[in-house]
Amino acid sequence: METSLHIYNTLTRKKEEFKPLNDPFVGLYVCGPTVYSNVHLGNCRTFISFDLVNRYLRYLGYKVRYVRNITDAGHLENDSDEGEDKISKKARVEQLEPMQIVQTYTIDFHDKMRDFNTLAPDIEPTATGHIVEQIDIIKTILDNGLAYESNGSIYFDVKKYAETDNYGELSGRNIDELFSGTRDLDGQDEKRNATDFALWKKASPSHIMRWNSPWGIGFPGWHLECSVMSTKYLGEQFDIHGGGMDLKFPHHECEIAQNKAANGKHAVQYWMHANMLTFEGKKMSKSLDNSILPDELFTGNHKLLNKGYDPMVVRFFMLQAHYASTLDFSNEALEAAEKGFQRLMAGMSIVDALPVSESSDIETSAFRQKIEAAMNDDFNSPMVISHLFEVVKNINSIAEGRMKISDSEKEALSVFLKQIVFDVLGLKMAQESSNNDFMDGLMNIILDVRTRARANKDWGTSDAIRDQLAAMNIVVKDSKDGASWQVQ
RNA sequence: GGUCUCGUGGCCGAGCGGCUAGGCACUGGUCUGCAAAACCAGCUACAGCGGUUCGAAUCCGCUCGAGACCUCCA
Numbered sequence: 389m390e391t392s393l394h395i396y397n398t399l400t401r402k403k404e405e406f407k408p409l410n411d412p413f414v415g416l417y418v419c420g421p422t423v424y425s426n427v428h429l430g431n432c433r434t435f436i437s438f439d440l441v442n443r444y445l446r447y448l449g450y451k452v453r454y455v456r457n458i459t460d461a462g463h464l465e466n467d468s469d470e471g472e473d474k475i476s477k478k479a480r481v482e483q484l485e486p487m488q489i490v491q492t493y494t495i496d497f498h499d500k501m502r503d504f505n506t507l508a509p510d511i512e513p514t515a516t517g518h519i520v521e522q523i524d525i526i527k528t529i530l531d532n533g534l535a536y537e538s539n540g541s542i543y544f545d546v547k548k549y550a551e552t553d554n555y556g557e558l559s560g561r562n563i564d565e566l567f568s569g570t571r572d573l574d575g576q577d578e579k580r581n582a583t584d585f586a587l588w589k590k591a592s593p594s595h596i597m598r599w600n601s602p603w604g605i606g607f608p609g610w611h612l613e614c615s616v617m618s619t620k621y622l623g624e625q626f627d628i629h630g631g632g633m634d635l636k637f638p639h640h641e642c643e644i645a646q647n648k649a650a651n652g653k654h655a656v657q658y659w660m661h662a663n664m665l666t667f668e669g670k671k672m673s674k675s676l677d678n679s680i681l682p683d684e685l686f687t688g689n690h691k692l693l694n695k696g697y698d699p700m701v702v703r704f705f706m707l708q709a710h711y712a713s714t715l716d717f718s719n720e721a722l723e724a725a726e727k728g729f730q731r732l733m734a735g736m737s738i739v740d741a742l743p744v745s746e747s748s749d750i751e752t753s754a755f756r757q758k759i760e761a762a763m764n765d766d767f768n769s770p771m772v773i774s775h776l777f778e779v780v781k782n783i784n785s786i787a788e789g790r791m792k793i794s795d796s797e798k799e800a801l802s803v804f805l806k807q808i809v810f811d812v813l814g815l816k817m818a819q820e821s822s823n824n825d826f827m828d829g830l831m832n833i834i835l836d837v838r839t840r841a842r843a844n845k846d847w848g849t850s851d852a853i854r855d856q857l858a859a860m861n862i863v864v865k866d867s868k869d870g871a872s873w874q875v876q
Numbered sequence: 877g878g879u880c881u882c883g884u885g886g887c888c889g890a891g892c893g894g895c896u897a898g899g900c901a902c903u904g905g906u907c908u909g910c911a912a913a914a915c916c917a918g919c920u921a922c923a924g925c926g927g928u929u930c931g932a933a934u935c936c937g938c939u940c941g942a943g944a945c946c947u948c949c950a
Binding site: 422428430431432434556559560562565566631634637638639665670671672673674675705709710714716718720721722724727728732734768770771774778781785787790842850851863865866867868872874 | 878882886887914
């Protein structure tokens with residue numbers, strides 16, 4: 389049983405005990421989105437995964453500085469040298485100012501992150517806000533002889549770097565194979581080797597996002613911003629760097645190389661990679677045209693969906709899988725998650741009203757120990773949830789008088805569950821489908837009529853009301869204490 | 877083609893050398909005018925074939941199958 393936090397480090401491919409560089413402070417950097425379109429569900433999974441990490445670190449008492457960037461420049465469309473900047477292209481196509489694109493999708497991103505109840509990062513820097521710093525680091529790398537200028541652009545010299553350092557240490561790539569596999573450069577290329585990547589790109593006359601630099605008008609390379617902003621806000625060395633699995637190569641590999649080329653240090657102590665959300669076994673991505681937008685999922689307005697799901701149901705669904713495993717998305721899986729989530733929340737909502745006894749059959753401290761052990765084991769949220777359902781089972785047993793709980797244990801359980809479910813897992817009660825007094829008033833009248841019909845054994849009226857409401861997706865639930873309703 | 881990961885009951889998904897994870901579905905029960913809801917109980921799976929071991933879903937080998945990265949992606 390793990391009594392201290394262990395993290396799977398994708399650099400060493402081992403689970404390692406977490407020891408912050410500067411306890412109790414923890415530096416956490418996560419690669420944020422490129423804001424050229426709406427965030428899709430797969431993106432959200434990564435950020436929810438690292439939200440769990442952030443929340444648990446705070447639960448453990450660490451003083452976390454969470455930095456997550458917004459990529460608003462420099463991210464090229466295709467090959468890291470050929471294509472157009474994604475934001476620039478969108479701006480050109482839609483005839484908008486690039487910063488309009490950035491603003492629109494940054495707002496969308498923030499809205500969705502709020503829907504999913506993720507904690508905002510402490511610092512959210514943008515690439516365009518750090519052009520000066522990016523130019524500075526390029527100068528340093530040039531001075532260190534690990535980059536070269538070519539026709540107004542600056543490229544990182546991977547081959548030179550690989551003479552003293554291990555390019556490929558994170559992704560497990562063999563540098564020689566990398567060179568031999570991509571040898572055939574056409575004569576036009578500005579780069580010395582195909583593996584070299586851009587630190588600064590010369591802007592063509594049509595390129596709208598452009599800045600002045602010692603090498604002429606241009607824009608920064610994509611990989612640079614993360615090196616620069618993590619160093620600026622977390623220092624040359626910091627604790628955890630996270631991102632999606634698909635950023636491992638080349639993005640994170642390049643980041644490592646840039647940092648080492650600039651200051652000789654491997655910045656990151658623990659590399660963490662969140663795995664992909666798949667649909668029918670395939671990675672959800674825009675290019676495969678199988679991605680789903682959060683709003684489509686919330687409303688159910690998508691050809692692949694039978695109905696809409698509350699953001700908390702989606703979050704719960706994601707937390708039922710380990711962050712480092714792929715998670716397959718389907719209607720069935722979501723419906724299962726919805727039922728499970730409701731069961732968990734129902735259990736939580738009756739804790740405070742539980743009858744108490746002198747003695748107690750359950751011990752909150754035992755649950756706490758198991759649940760913390762699960763989280764300590766590389767943030768094993770599925771295991772945590774499994775333990776929580778054990779707790780729910782006990783809560784229900786107490787409610788039905790088959791088990792006992794003491795007053796002090798009840799208090800402890802109530803506090804603990806809120807900590808784990810709300811603060812660490814970041815769940816909250818799902819929004820009532822209809823949370824307004826007008827609707828409640830109407831429904832009370834209707835259910836009151838039905839209750840009176842039932843009292844008179846007028847089953848025809850009673851069932852007609854129930855059936856008609858069901859046709860409107862309103863489910864009537866009868867219990868000993870009267871009828872309640874829910875929009876399905 | 878290269879690098880790597882994974883194949884768990886009807887579905888999703890933990891576990892990763894010995895103690896039947898969990899959720900959903902399903903079946904039975906309690907409750908109920910009936911149904912639904914809720915609750916309780918049942919449901920003993922680890923791709924195939926070899927090997928290591930007292931013992932393997934878990935380690936090793938092979939076979940089959942799937943996926944990711946190598947080009948933009950979280």
